[in-house]
Amino acid sequence: MASSSGNDDDLTIPRAAINKMIKETLPNVRVANDARELVVNCCTEFIHLISSEANEICNKSDKKTISPEHVINVDCY
Numbered sequence: 001m002a003s004s005s006g007n008d009d010d011l012t013i014p015r016a017a018i019n020k021m022i023k024e025t026l027p028n029v030r031v032a033n034d035a036r037e038l039v040v041n042c043c044t045e046f047i048h049l050i051s052s053e054a055n056e057i058c059n060k061s062d063k064k065t066i067s068p069e070h071v072i073n074v075d076c077y
Contacts, residue, residue, distance in 0.1 A: 012044050
């Protein structure tokens with residue numbers, strides 16, 4: 001959910017999407033709310049990292065739009 005302040009730190013993945021992913025992946029396991037919050041935070045951080053790196057690659061190739069190739073070329077280790 002994004003706030004009106006425009007701060008990137010306020011952007012998160014919808015909780016319903018995370019809850020669905022957890023339920024489909026672990027149908028017979030109860031997951032605490034703190035664990036769900038951790039998954040949301042990790043996913044948000046991962047997406048932020050990938051998009052930042054892809055943006056750098058995009059800028060180096062003098063493009064204005066991030067393409068799938070830019071994301072694929074992200075070197076995460």
